[in-house]
Amino acid sequence: xxxxxxxxxxxxxxxxxxxxxxxxxxxxFNGLFWYQQHAGEAPxxxxxxxxxxxxxxxxxxxxxxxSKGYSYLLLKELQMKDSASYLCAVMDSNYQLIWGAGTKxxxxx
Amino acid sequence: xxxxxxxxxxxxxxAGRRMTLRCTxxxxxxxxxxxxxxxxxGLRLIHYSNTAGTTGKGEVPDGYSVSRANTDDFPLTLAxxxxxxxxxxxxxxxxxxxxxNEQFFGPGTRLTVL
Numbered sequence: 001x002x003x004x005x006x007x008x009x010x011x012x013x014x015x016x017x018x019x020x021x022x023x024x025x026x027x028x029f030n031g032l033f034w035y036q037q038h039a040g041e042a043p044x045x046x047x048x049x050x051x052x053x054x055x056x057x058x059x060x061x062x063x064x065x066x067s068k069g070y071s072y073l074l075l076k077e078l079q080m081k082d083s084a085s086y087l088c089a090v091m092d093s094n095y096q097l098i099w100g101a102g103t104k105x106x107x108x109x
Numbered sequence: 110x111x112x113x114x115x116x117x118x119x120x121x122x123x124a125g126r127r128m129t130l131r132c133t134x135x136x137x138x139x140x141x142x143x144x145x146x147x148x149x150x151g152l153r154l155i156h157y158s159n160t161a162g163t164t165g166k167g168e169v170p171d172g173y174s175v176s177r178a179n180t181d182d183f184p185l186t187l188a189x190x191x192x193x194x195x196x197x198x199x200x201x202x203x204x205x206x207x208x209x210n211e212q213f214f215g216p217g218t219r220l221t222v223l
Contacts, residue, residue, distance in 0.1 A: 089151075096157070097152075
């Protein structure tokens, strides 16, 4: 079966760095997405990786290793507004997104 | 530019009733999707449409139907609602002709079936 695993919840301190991991087993791979979802709101796109390596976008970076079925999202200089759930999703061989359950990130002052 | 709109925002429905959730996008995206989101679970695909006039079944299609008469609208119908269909429903769209296939989400409909 297809499976996306990520931690349920993480806590970090304002101004610090946090890494959210995602491992996946899917039928085919056509890219990995990270989305941010604030409580009660819709998911919004953060990043996309299809090749191995690091993609940097401001305070957020995303890494992919296809051979290991592994990705992480790195958030630097954490702000209170970064408190949200972070969703990992893999596009499978049918070009459908398979979603993880999300990681709830709690930022403390 | 509104992006994607959904209606209603929330709804309480008696079991056995018929309900249609509306979704409209103004980005001229060819692909549209319906997901449900339940606590502790990832977004699960109900139905999708790669282009106007075509639809397909996702992971959890039972009890739901969709239609795609034109590019902009993608309504989701619950023919006879059951309590297990209590969930938050998100509509999304993407321009699958492009390379990224990023999905854009509507604000969601919170549905409670009693």
